[in-house]
Amino acid sequence: MTIFSLSGVMAQLIKVDQEVFGMDCAPCAYGLERGLKKMDGLESVRVSLNDGKAYLKLASANELTLQKIQEVVKSNGFSARNAEVALKGELLKEGNEWRIKVNGETFKVSDDTTSDILSKLNPGNIQLKGLVKDEEDGELTGKWNFRIIEIL
DSSP states (O other), rough: HHHHHHHHHHHEEEEEEEEEEEEOSSSHHHHHHHHTTSTTTTTEEEEEETTTTEEEEOTTTTOOOHHHHHHHHHHHOEEEEEEEEEEEEEEEETTEEEEEEETTTEEEOTTTTHHHTTTTTEEEEEEOOOOOOOOOTTOOOEEEEEEEEOOO
């Protein structure tokens, strides 16, 4: 049982700044914020109508996924687009591709990650910040393209 709790701490989303399209009024932003706050595993949520974003800080040892977050955004009538994400996960190299596994989701390191950052990657547990590229609303698969912008 200890192994499971350790792996939960080692692989998790830490922070998600999710772009949201379709919010055009304060009641829309408030409704989305209330919907997001119903999810387990959040430390704080703030939705900004001006920025068109939902800012989520996740609690330690959470089991949330980007897919779950985007599903809540969509179920509230909006479109979830690009996101800036901080995460802890397991970095693996499969062929010539780097992948990060987090809570059952796979983040494929995208080709537009700088060569400087790519040269510093080593398989194992890692903490990163990056950009998740736009995913089609109807096809959330739990697999994401991820451009690393910082190794934390």
